Amino acid sequence: MCEIETPRLQLRQFTFDDVDDLYCIYSHPDLIKYLSNDKPFQKEHTRAAINSLVKNWQQYRFGIWAVVYKKHEKLIGHCGLRFLENTREIQLSYLLLPSYWGKGLGTEAASSVLSYAFEVVCLDRIVAIAKPENMASRRVMEKVGMKYQEDAYYYDNHVVYYSISRDAYRYRNRGFKHTTNNGTLVGAREALA
Ligand SMILES: CC(C)(COP(=O)(O)OP(=O)(O)OC[C@H]1O[C@@H](n2cnc3c(N)ncnc32)[C@H](O)[C@@H]1OP(=O)(O)O)[C@@H](O)C(=O)NCCC(=O)NCCS
Numbered sequence: 001m002c003e004i005e006t007p008r009l010q011l012r013q014f015t016f017d018d019v020d021d022l023y024c025i026y027s028h029p030d031l032i033k034y035l036s037n038d039k040p041f042q043k044e045h046t047r048a049a050i051n052s053l054v055k056n057w058q059q060y061r062f063g064i065w066a067v068v069y070k071k072h073e074k075l076i077g078h079c080g081l082r083f084l085e086n087t088r089e090i091q092l093s094y095l096l097l098p099s100y101w102g103k104g105l106g107t108e109a110a111s112s113v114l115s116y117a118f119e120v121v122c123l124d125r126i127v128a129i130a131k132p133e134n135m136a137s138r139r140v141m142e143k144v145g146m147k148y149q150e151d152a153y154y155y156d157n158h159v160v161y162y163s164i165s166r167d168a169y170r171y172r173n174r175g176f177k178h179t180t181n182n183g184t185l186v187g188a189r190e191a192l193a
Helices: 016-026 043-059 105-120 135-143 166-172
Strands: 003-005 009-012 064-069 074-083 090-096 125-130 147-154 157-165 179-181 184-186
Touching: 003 105, 009 105, 016 043, 016 074, 064 090, 064 105, 074 105, 090 105, 090 135, 105 125, 105 135, 105 166, 105 184, 125 135, 135 157, 157 166
Parallel strands: 003 184, 090 125
Antiparallel strands: 003 009, 009 064, 064 074, 074 090, 125 157, 147 157, 179 184
16 A cells, blocks of 8 residues: 655555544534434444455555645545546545544545545546535635536535546546655645636
8 A cells, every 4th residue: 555645644544443434424413414324433443444445445546545744744534536436437535623624634544545546546537426505625625736627426415526538537637747755655746726
């Protein structure tokens, strides 16, 4: 698994040492509505969730990273790639603790994951969905270059569906070079606009 280093974030694999911190995130009252089960997350499910995230990484060359805010050495959320419900399309997904919102960190994480998807794994296309009223998530999609395609229905919700192709990503990021250093992707670029 490739780790990712951005100016303010480290994206690394989840481990069972993250159980308590991840439970605090997934059971945060302001975040429950963004999780697909729409129910409070029980502590006993956290270990199973980490196990599943780690197994996905072993099965595919992509998955969900633990997002660590380097300055505080704190796990603040997740960001990564997963299959979109009932499809083989690959979805960009992100979630951060509310106390870290509004500082550009969602965009920084999402942008670095797209770098990984297109530059390291060479995927063809990445999609993302959000409830129409989730303007912060839609704005993150736009800032990393994704384009609205259509209204859709996933995970029992009406959503807006965005996508970006590898060609569009490369055109947008032309001239910028990503490097890998001992398995860590560095130089992941902040979004342009
Ligand atoms: C989506 C999420 C990761 C964004 O994280 P973040 O670190 O705050 O994101 P950023 O600071 O990089 O960018 C947020 C953008 O949304 C904008 N925004 C936030 N709330 C907004 C609102 N109500 N209306 C319009 N724009 C809004 C911000 O102004 C910013 O845009 P700007 O840079 O042009 O000013 C965070 O809000 C989150 O974890 N939400 C809950 C989980 C979630 O929604 N996940 C996606 C599920 S589809």
